[in-house]
Amino acid sequence: TERLKSVIVLYRLSSCGVTDEGCAALASALRSNPSHLRQLNLSGNKLGASGVKLLSDGLKDPHCKLEKLWLSDCGVKDEGCAALASALRSNPSHLRELNLSGNKLGASGVKLLSDGLKDPHCKLNILRLRDCGVTDEGCAALASALRSNPSHLRELNLSGNKLGTSGEKLLYDLLKDPRCKLEKLWLRDCGVTDEGCAALTSALRSNPSHLRYLDLSGNKLGASGVNLLSDGLKDPRCKLEILWLSSCGVTDEGCAALASALRSNPSHLRQLDLTVNKLGASGVKLLSDLKDDPHYKLQILDF
Template sequence: MTDEGCSAVTSALESNPSHLRELNLSWNELGDSGVKNLSDLLMKPQFKMEKLHLYRCSITKKQCLILTSALKSNPSHLRELDLSGNQIENTGVNHLCDVLKDSHCKLKRLRLRCCFMTLEGCSALTSALKSNPSHLRELNLSWNELGDSGVKNLSDLLMNPQCKLKKLDLCGCRIREKQCLILTSALKSNPSHLRELDLSENTLSDSGLKNLSELLMNPQCKLEKLDLCLCSITEKQCLILTSALKSNPSHLKELNLSGNKIKNTGVNHLCDILKDSHCKLERLSLNDCGFTDVAALTQSLTNIKALQFLKELDLRYNVIRDSKQQLTDVLRDSNCNLR
């Protein structure tokens, strides 16, 4: 759909605006007139939109100003906004901040994945969220370059006792050791709300991973999903991580360690978690982890408790040809619930 189609859709919605709660126009080229007509619709007092998805709609900085001005005039209903994949840059993010600062704004989910934001935009965004932090539950800033000050400001938000964020996505944000330390320290100070954390495709290094492990050991930490895909985790670091998870295993449901060369040693450490009777892991991803021996893994999985909960197991791109029979035996087990 182009601007012509978008204008027709919004015009039709204007004639009967009061019932619509969710609108997804993702992957369409809305253009200036399309965004303008959509904005006119959003400004209508009768319009009570709760979810607006505009993923990859080629929205520019200028169009973002028009859109956010409309949202600012009628902010109290919106709960979910996805502007991912649009080149709105820091300028567009700054316009969005005017909406977020409004005391009437009760946004719960904000997705700004790959919006060409840098540390300046991240600092403005987190500053706006700090002024109105109690409603937000999901924040996706993946594939934006946050920088030192951006991570520092995000950490200040996470430390705020009023912040009750449940899901944080920071995939591919070029987070390094020092930044990971600041971020995980913030999460440690306010750990009880977070349920999903995505730090994939960042270089955590020794101290960053150690600090993350200290967060996971905290009895107040109730993390259910942890994504550390392609984080350059070594066998030694895997031991630190799994030791932490073993000390507080009952909440974690999904763990992704794909693309880390943890090898046989790392997988063996991971088995200590699977053997724990409190472990309730449902999804385990070990894609391309450089291991060859699954004997310890299959032995752990034959633990009735582990097989009762585990639904997905990803072992792709590991050379395990000699161990296939052991995996077959696991699949034949009557307690196996793998999908």
């Protein structure tokens, strides 16, 4: 930790067998004056509740300037979420990115974390909760937190969580809220269907819509879902620039709907991923012609 006090800006200790004892040493380094540590990756270490609490105590210290913390697959549960939420409320909180993917937080853990996000001292920009057992109850807590004024969160990853129709709707309603400034949203493998696409389309038409990046890969949207989504892309209020629809059951019919949306004026979409879909020659040609036409903004097209 003496070395940490003087020179380290980025420290990677993923899957290194770090325990609560190691967390105590790191927390001490975070409290040092001056502390140069800005990014810390502890993913894949079984830190336990005591380890996460020690780290969180370090984050609260006014000397701590940590901006990015990765704790994916660290066995974080309710108690750890409570400690982290307390750290997010500290003044000043410098943390801008938090990765808790692969921890089974469940509804109670997500609610505790959301309480931290509501606090005006919390300046978190990026939150990654992939495969965390987030359900509709967790979505309700997150949506409430992101409506707080002001909300600093710009990127949210909820991939691999079975949000349910009601959970999805809560998220999409949130996107309509002018206080929500979310720009990037990952919903890969979340069980989104055509019903969810209808609510999402309504959100994409909201004014103003801040969303620029959307990943819906691994959801069985089908023709009706893609048609609905395309209707949203046509709206001039939609500012989406990057759309991932890998393994979504897109067919030639979906390609035609997407091509029609991309011809709308103006279409902001620059990148479209349609890998692992059953596309025919006609669908591929429709979109490829658009990509090759200088009148349209599409630059990257993956089949």
